[in-house]
Amino acid sequence: MAKAGEKTTLSTTVYQKLRGDIIKGEFRPGEKLRIEPLAGIYGVGSNAVREALSRLSAERLVERYEQRGFAVPAIALDDWRILVRTRCWLETKALEEAMANRTESWEEAIVLSLHRLSRFRSDKADERGGWEDAHRNFHRALLANCGSPWLLEFCDVLADHATRYVFVSHAYGNRKRQGFSEHEALMKAVLHGTAEQACALLTAHYMKTFENVEALFKEGLLEEFSDSGN
Amino acid sequence: MAKAGEKTTLSTTVYQKLRGDIIKGEFRPGEKLRIEPLAGIYGVGSNAVREALSRLSAERLVERYEQRGFAVPAIALDDWRILVRTRCWLETKALEEAMANRTESWEEAIVLSLHRLSRFRSDKADERGGWEDAHRNFHRALLANCGSPWLLEFCDVLADHATRYVFVSHAYGNRKRQGFSEHEALMKAVLHGTAEQACALLTAHYMKTFENVEALFKEGLLEEFSDSGN
DNA sequence: GTCCAGAGGATTATGCAGATTTTCTCAAAA
DNA sequence: TTTTGAGAAAATCTGCATAATCCTCTGGAC
Numbered sequence: 001m002a003k004a005g006e007k008t009t010l011s012t013t014v015y016q017k018l019r020g021d022i023i024k025g026e027f028r029p030g031e032k033l034r035i036e037p038l039a040g041i042y043g044v045g046s047n048a049v050r051e052a053l054s055r056l057s058a059e060r061l062v063e064r065y066e067q068r069g070f071a072v073p074a075i076a077l078d079d080w081r082i083l084v085r086t087r088c089w090l091e092t093k094a095l096e097e098a099m100a101n102r103t104e105s106w107e108e109a110i111v112l113s114l115h116r117l118s119r120f121r122s123d124k125a126d127e128r129g130g131w132e133d134a135h136r137n138f139h140r141a142l143l144a145n146c147g148s149p150w151l152l153e154f155c156d157v158l159a160d161h162a163t164r165y166v167f168v169s170h171a172y173g174n175r176k177r178q179g180f181s182e183h184e185a186l187m188k189a190v191l192h193g194t195a196e197q198a199c200a201l202l203t204a205h206y207m208k209t210f211e212n213v214e215a216l217f218k219e220g221l222l223e224e225f226s227d228s229g230n
Numbered sequence: 231m232a233k234a235g236e237k238t239t240l241s242t243t244v245y246q247k248l249r250g251d252i253i254k255g256e257f258r259p260g261e262k263l264r265i266e267p268l269a270g271i272y273g274v275g276s277n278a279v280r281e282a283l284s285r286l287s288a289e290r291l292v293e294r295y296e297q298r299g300f301a302v303p304a305i306a307l308d309d310w311r312i313l314v315r316t317r318c319w320l321e322t323k324a325l326e327e328a329m330a331n332r333t334e335s336w337e338e339a340i341v342l343s344l345h346r347l348s349r350f351r352s353d354k355a356d357e358r359g360g361w362e363d364a365h366r367n368f369h370r371a372l373l374a375n376c377g378s379p380w381l382l383e384f385c386d387v388l389a390d391h392a393t394r395y396v397f398v399s400h401a402y403g404n405r406k407r408q409g410f411s412e413h414e415a416l417m418k419a420v421l422h423g424t425a426e427q428a429c430a431l432l433t434a435h436y437m438k439t440f441e442n443v444e445a446l447f448k449e450g451l452l453e454e455f456s457d458s459g460n
Numbered sequence: 461g462t463c464c465a466g467a468g469g470a471t472t473a474t475g476c477a478g479a480t481t482t483t484c485t486c487a488a489a490a
Numbered sequence: 491t492t493t494t495g496a497g498a499a500a501a502t503c504t505g506c507a508t509a510a511t512c513c514t515c516t517g518g519a520c
Contacts, residue, residue: 007296008296009296009501009502009503010502011503012296034473035472036472044503045504045505046505047280047504050277050473051281058289067473068473068512069511070473082379083380085377086380086381089323089378090320090381093319147312148312148319150316150388151320154320158380239473240475241474241475264500265500274475275475275476275477276477276501277475297483298484298501299500299501
């Protein structure tokens with residue numbers, strides 16, 4: 001009856017839910033995360049919450065203030081710029097390596113994940129979640145073959161943080177999304193082009209996302225989430 | 231009386247100590263980390279230990295087995311190879327950026343950290359700790375200017391893991407260390423040479439460390455710490 | 461009238477001691 | 491050899507006690 005996977009512990013359940021909620025912007029940037037209310041929301045004791053928050057603080061998804069609790073990190077244009085830049089550095093490197101290690105099963109997984117992505121439209125509200133997951137999986141598939149679990153994990157961490165920025169900005173009607181064709185072009189470059197071409201497309205892809213969110217900052221729409229706006 | 235920094239919490243104290251002990255190899259790779267004994271050792275309740283372990287598992291310095299506790303990660307030659315390779319990728323990138331952003335204070339910090347490193351000799355037992363710290367600070371100083379806290383943190387994580395491998399191998403008499411001159415040459419290349427030269431030296435530096443530990447694996451001296459040797 | 465310092469209570473984070481699962485051990489049965 | 495199950499050991503969870511922080515209000519100086 002027990003599956004191959006490990007049985008989950010209460011604290012891990014809270015960790016996963018809290019993690020998802022923060023990334024999806026259910027908690028606003030800068031918001032204080034109080035233990036007792038959270039314990040109530042998730043229906044567990046305060047220790048489980050505390051442990052979940054501790055884990056999340058290690059990946060910078062929550063900030064820890066000794067003796068003063070935890071909070072969702074604020075957002076800032078400078079941080080967003082550095083986040084995207086770092087992501088480009090790391091994913092570019094990972095993609096180069098993945099393409100150098102090219103295997104059939106890697107290529108097939110990419111084709112498959114793009115196909116799955118094609119099932120969703122990012123501009124339909126009820127497909128939003130499915131599109132986000134499929135989108136993430138597509139980008140993961142591109143790098144999967146890079147040969148370094150470390151690098152993959154770092155890319156994942158950056159992607160989570162980037163996703164949070166995108167979700168928060170969506171709250172302000174930023175619905176511009178890359179169409180499907182952009183991902184198709186990226187896949188073609190990865191499968192049939194040079195590493196240089198593919199990396200250029202990947203970088204351009206992320207820069208477009210960067211600029212979408214940047215515009216909202218410049219319009220002052222995200223000010224309430226920045227440190228000063230507290 | 232209170233310092234500028236935040237007052238530390240018990241759980242954080244345990245986290246820091248445990249972290250240092252794991253990196254320094256006080257706990258052997260593969261060893262199970264039981265809550266109660268640790269609580270006894272550090273003189274705290276089980277919750278503080280649990281929280282510390284949770285944090286450490288997020289940075290992969292301990293492994294978490296749901297419902298079955300925690301353990302120090304085993305070591306393996308393949309993991310060591312990937313660790314060093316990833317470190318070279320990331321530090322090379324960081325060094326390039328740092329050199330491109332060159333500032334006076336950055337250069338001065340490097341000179342200073344090398345001078346401080348020169349005070350210690352890695353082959354004297356009583357200076358070992360001081361040398362390790364100074365060594366780490368020197369390498370950190372090289373990258374400090376790279377412009378991405380994310381990248382710096384990732385490099386730091388990898389450095390911690392690499393340090394653990396080195397400490398464990400030291401337990402088997404692997405005393406070969408890079409002399410001071412190697413670091414001096416690295417600094418000169420960083421300050422006066424091209425990025426290409428500096429990165430080549432940096433990579434060579436880490437490859438030497440890689441090979442020292444690799445040799446011990448090949449002699450079978452580290453077998454007892456690998457997964458199978460459990 | 462405004463500003464600041466400080467006291468005291470309210471709120472919140474932190475820590476602890478068991479109670480409650482879950483896993484592990486190991487010997488006997490199939 | 492494989493299975494089963496009781497008892498021991500260990501991890502996990504809860505509820506409360508303690509300690510730190512935050513907030514409000516008072517009183518006094520200017």
